[in-house]
Amino acid sequence: xxxxxxxxxxxxxxxxxxxxxxxxxxxxxxxxxxxxxxxxxxxxxxxxxxxxxxxxxxxxxxxxxxxxxxxxxxxxxxxxxxxxxxxxxxxxxxxxxxxxxxxxxxxxxxxxxxxxxxxxxxxxxxxxxxxxxxxxxxxxxxxxxxxxxxxxxxxxxxxxxxxxxxxxxxxxxxxxxxxxxxxxxxxxxxxxxxxxxxxxxxxxxxxxxxxxxxxxxxxxxxxxxxxxxxxxxxxxxxxxxxxxxxxxxxxxxxxxxxxxxxxxxxxxxxxxxxxxxxxxxxxxxxxxxxxxxxxxxxxxxxxxxxxxxxxxxxxxxxxxxxxxxxxxxxxxxxxxxxxxxxxxxxxxxxxxxxxxxxxxxxxxxxxxxxxxxxxxxxxx
DNA sequence: ATGTCC
Numbered sequence: 001x002x003x004x005x006x007x008x009x010x011x012x013x014x015x016x017x018x019x020x021x022x023x024x025x026x027x028x029x030x031x032x033x034x035x036x037x038x039x040x041x042x043x044x045x046x047x048x049x050x051x052x053x054x055x056x057x058x059x060x061x062x063x064x065x066x067x068x069x070x071x072x073x074x075x076x077x078x079x080x081x082x083x084x085x086x087x088x089x090x091x092x093x094x095x096x097x098x099x100x101x102x103x104x105x106x107x108x109x110x111x112x113x114x115x116x117x118x119x120x121x122x123x124x125x126x127x128x129x130x131x132x133x134x135x136x137x138x139x140x141x142x143x144x145x146x147x148x149x150x151x152x153x154x155x156x157x158x159x160x161x162x163x164x165x166x167x168x169x170x171x172x173x174x175x176x177x178x179x180x181x182x183x184x185x186x187x188x189x190x191x192x193x194x195x196x197x198x199x200x201x202x203x204x205x206x207x208x209x210x211x212x213x214x215x216x217x218x219x220x221x222x223x224x225x226x227x228x229x230x231x232x233x234x235x236x237x238x239x240x241x242x243x244x245x246x247x248x249x250x251x252x253x254x255x256x257x258x259x260x261x262x263x264x265x266x267x268x269x270x271x272x273x274x275x276x277x278x279x280x281x282x283x284x285x286x287x288x289x290x291x292x293x294x295x296x297x298x299x300x301x302x303x304x305x306x307x308x309x310x311x312x313x314x315x316x317x318x319x320x321x322x323x324x325x326x327x328x329x330x331x332x333x334x335x336x337x338x339x340x341x342x343x344x345x346x347x348x349x350x351x352x353x354x355x356x357x358x359x360x361x362x363x364x365x366x367x368x369x370x371x372x373x374x375x376x377x378x379x380x
Numbered sequence: 381a382t383g384t385c386c
Contacts (some may be wrong), residue, residue, distance in 0.1 A: 056381090077381040132383065139381055176382040239381090 014043035014065075017283035020050035020349045025295055025341045033059040042067035042189060044247055047285045049254055050349040051293025051341060060253035060294070063287035065244065068189035069197050071204075073250035074239050076179040078204050079211030080170030082255070082263045082290055083235035084274060085219045087163040089228035091147045094163060096365060099145065100323050102225040104371035106143060110134020110217040118213060127206040128174045134217035138328070140335060141169045142369050143218050145226075146272060146362035147320075155276055155359040158233075164362055165222055165230060166263055166272060167215045170239065171207040178203045192248060201241075208240060222368075233274065234261040238290040254287040257355065264347060264356075265291035268367040269318045269337025273347050275356040288355050292343040298334040305333040322365040327372025335369070 016038050020026060030052045037058045038046045045065040052061035057072035064073050109115075115133035119125060136143055148162040158164070171178075183196050190197035212235060223230035236255040241248055255262045257277040264273040270292065279286045296304060305311065315332050316324045326332045350356040 075381065080381075135383090137381075138384085141381085170381070173382055173384090176384085179381085 012039060014038040014046050016046045016048065018048045019284060019353050019355060020048070020052065021352065024050045024345065024349055026052050027054055029054045030059045034062060037064060037073070040070070045283070045285060047283060047287060049289040050346040051253065051289040051291055053294040055252065058252060061289060062252055063254045063285040064250040065247050065285055066189065066250065067247055068191055069200060069241055069248050070189045070250060071179060071182055071186045071200055073252050074204065074241050075252060076176040077170040077239050078175035078178060079208035079237055080239040081211060081215065081235060081237035082265055083167045083215040083219060084233040084263045085165040085167070085230040086158065086233055087165060087223060087226065087228045087230055089163050089226055091161045091163055094365070096323060099226055100325055100366055103222060103325065103366065103368050105225050106136060106218065106221055106368055107371050110221060115217060118217065122209050122213065124206045124209055127202065128210055132172045132174070133210065133214050134221060135172060135214070136169050136218055136369065137172050138331060142367050143167050143222050144364050144368065145366040147365050149271070149361050149363050151360040156274065158274065158360045165219050166265060166362070167218045168265060169211065169214055169218060171211040172214065174210050175207045178207055204241060208237060234259065234263065236262045236290065244286060249285055251287050253290060255290040257284065257286050257288040262288055262290065262356065264289055264343060266343035267292055267337045267340035268324050268335065268364055270340065270343050272343065272362045273358045274360040274362065275350070276359045277356045281354055284355055289346055289350055292340040292346050294339060295341045296339050301334045301336060301339050304338065305336055318364055320363040320365065322363070322367070324367045325371050326369040328370060331369060
């Protein structure tokens with residue numbers, strides 16, 4: 001800024017507002033990416049959250065306000081989000097082994113006819129198809145049964161001993177297809193009023209609706225498997241672009257802070273939080289963390305996890321007496337607890353910086369990814 | 381991220 005040589009570059013770069021403390025686990029590479037994106041044309045403001053980590057097209061755990069639309073700042077999983085549901089099944093009535101077996105039906109996904117008619121109600125069949133609705137997918141996606149351990153009674157109806165479902169999924173192949181099918185001009189960003197920009201927005205909005213319905217169908221399948229009802233507490237998207245202040249706000253691994261409640265996913269071996277959030281800090285761009293954030297990338301987790309039979313078996317249990325259902329050996333290692341930052345530290349930073357306060361703490365009892373043939377065959 | 385790439 002005061003530097004006569006770098007002065008011009010600094011002037012061209014958008015302001016970056018970091019929302020994390022000096023103790024936060026933030027890779028230098030993630031901050032480098034943040035600075036690079038801040039220098040893209042038309043960038044007005046950038047916010048980084050304590051779950052910030054490097055991503056393929058830009059950092060994850062950040063929000064970007066620009067005069068144009070940058071599809072790579074949303075990424076392939078358009079509309080990906082976290083939905084939290086309360087179950088009318090108390091923890092003391094839960095039999096974990098039985099629940100694990102019953103949840104294997106999630107592998108099959110939603111009934112295609114039911115999915116198609118639910119999607120038809122949205123009126124978007126002409127834009128993208130219903131195929132695949134009601135499926136969790138891979139990567140960091142999951143359907144997790146959680147128990148409320150602590151709650152602020154004045155702020156939530158959740159009480160210790162209640163069970164919840166946290167569903168993390170997105171637009172699956174639909175979003176990926178939209179992203180890969182984009183015209184090359186997206187590399188300079190789209191003007192919102194251009195034909196390409198309008199087309200992207202229409203597809204983006206359809207993918208958002210698809211992803212939201214996908215999460216609802218997954219929760220419905222899980223509740224049915226557990227013979228109980230699920231009621232929605234909140235559903236928050238963290239990969240999206242929305243109009244804000246006459247500009248375009250991109251959220252990449254950052255949830256909207258304008259809907260009151262946001263889940264902060266921990267990991268399969270650490271608690272999650274339900275947060276009360278406010279859009280009162282302008283530099284945060286109406287956004288907040290959606291999870292603990294990756295500490296180690298997928299590739300390096302293979303070297304960090306021991307691969308003996310007993311070590312791998314240990315990865316299917318957690319410190320809360322819970323279970324991990326994941327037939328995919330690679331994913332079992334890549335998504336192990338140590339792959340994620342400490343959610344408590346992320347929560348503390350958000351709280352200290354005035355972006356959110358915890359109103360419930362939830363521990364993972366069953367983290368479901370995929371059952372595979374072995375367990376699916378056991379299911380009654 | 382991907383009815384995923386060898």
